[in-house]
Amino acid sequence: MTNKRPNVVVVFTDQQRWDTTGVHGNPLDLTPNFDRMAREGTHLYHSFTCQPVCAPARSCFQTGKFATDTGCYRNAVPLPEDEKTLAHYFKEEGYYTGYIGKWHLAAEEPVSRKRQGGYDYWLAANGLEHTSEPYQTTLYDNDGNPVELPGYRVDALTDAAIRFIDDRNKQDDPFFLFLSYLEPHHQNRTDNYPAPTGYEEKYTSAWTPPDLQALGGTSAQQLGGYYGMVKRLDEALGRILDVLKSLQIEEETIVLFTTDHGSHFKTRNHEYKRSCHESSIRIPAALTGPGFSQGGQKKELVSLIDFPPTLLDAAGIEVPEQMSGNSILPLVRNDNKDWENEVFIQISESQVGRAIRTKRWKYSVSDPEADRIYDASSQRYVEEFLYDLKADPYELTNLIGLRSHQEVAEVLRQKLLKKIEQFEKEKPVIQPAALKESGQRKVRETELEL
Incomplete structure (x- = not known):
């Protein structure tokens, strides 16, 4: 060489x-x-x-x-x-x-x-x-x-x-x-x-x-x-x-x-x-x-x-x-102790949306009133998707709004807001989705931030 x-x-x-x-x-x-x-x-x-x-x-x-x-x-x-x-x-x-x-x-x-x-x-x-x-x-x-x-x-x-x-x-x-x-x-x-x-x-x-x-x-x-x-x-x-x-x-x-x-x-x-x-x-x-x-x-x-x-x-x-x-x-080099296992995603043209992907969870929001062509960002988003990628890797069941997953949504909401502020220098509001009953679904405390 x-x-x-x-x-x-x-x-x-x-x-x-x-x-x-x-x-x-x-x-x-x-x-x-x-x-x-x-x-x-x-x-x-x-x-x-x-x-x-x-x-x-x-x-x-x-x-x-x-x-x-x-x-x-x-x-x-x-x-x-x-x-x-x-x-x-x-x-x-x-x-x-x-x-x-x-x-x-x-x-x-x-x-x-x-x-x-x-x-x-x-x-x-x-x-x-x-x-x-x-x-x-x-x-x-x-x-x-x-x-x-x-x-x-x-x-x-x-x-x-x-x-x-x-x-x-x-x-x-x-x-x-x-x-x-x-x-x-x-x-x-x-x-x-x-x-x-x-x-x-x-x-x-x-x-x-x-x-x-x-x-x-x-x-x-x-x-x-x-x-x-x-x-x-x-x-x-x-x-x-x-x-x-x-x-x-x-x-x-x-x-x-x-x-x-x-x-x-x-x-x-x-x-x-x-x-x-x-x-x-x-x-x-x-x-x-x-x-x-x-x-x-x-x-x-x-x-x-x-x-x-x-x-x-x-x-x-x-x-x-x-x-x-x-x-x-x-x-x-296996020196990964400070690596942050989160990915921030901006979504355009189909919607004005933002998402965060962690090792286990996917959480996405959008502004239904924004102009998807002319608006680069928004000051108000609404929760749209939540997926448990361990239980549902192909994202066939949207968990957003379920009573059982409110704590998960709150954790991810704060993570996403932090990313938006870090990379876009804005502080929007995310409106929670309407509550829905969960049936037998439950989330253990240890699963909140995986």
Whole structure:
């Protein structure tokens, strides 16, 4: 290994559920490369987005700040030009930076240089789902010129990433590459999940997660294509890892694989995400390379907002104070005594909502009178959901308002208010839900804060 800082590659998918992976119990062998990466590197077993919708989640990843902090709390709000991104932080430390794929942080197509987040190399589209089709991929270079790439869209982006890695490996400076796929996001204009030819048929009527078995939604129609997309993405991840091995830089390159949010297949609202449920917020995540090899499986709760400081910290770059998350390196080093097992979630577009996820409980509130498009936050929320994730991991029974769970709700209410004040600098009021009788349900005192 050389004395230069480690290279960093982020492999970022779109709308991928955590339980598409073998290490999370999916029996279809969709993700052998991710599963191997998780076993040999560091697997973040409980990973969650901080905003279950595309652009806000991406703004959080690029800046390390919550969506309400940058103003990108919903889609179609461009990232402010003066916001520092990961590209800026890595460049300041001598990295060459590259972005390939879906951006979704500008309100223009092609994305002008001033809206490219400071990346040196640019081969991307703001709305890749609108500029391309499964077998027709149009991206744009730094100067806004269209670039047509052949092959299935996942493969086209992977080929471009391999060319980037091979070229930068011939240079002296380390590189930071953000590879942002569209898949397994639906194709907007047809509202379907177009897998590579022959892949959808292989997985149609295959294993269905229990929440989708119970609630249905569009899963019977769309899960085969969705799984086919996930399979091809994992094959792409394998190709990236193979290239690092071929170039003999796998031991000096950090790789993070994750996604922006999940998909509930129209079971929780009228579309695929934008809800507090595990199907929307829980995501796959694993790292390998310097600092993460043989890190093991970590069961602590980790947020997407923790990934930016983690990557900087692992590269030996000082984490900026303005970042809201925390580096997970203490967890990898088993120095986790101060880790807070709580995840704060902001929910936009479907509602103006807030949620907190602890090891056992999920608690969510919303403002039914707020404008879900124009209001970033509220001064008054109403309790909406409470789930006991130990007894009901697929969130099929909403406990909010039950007399038996009033103490639980109060504990979580205070935790959520504390998070809102910490990250949004506001002190709203949360109105308790109407009381309902509990039947035989009871909560032991020892279960209140688990």
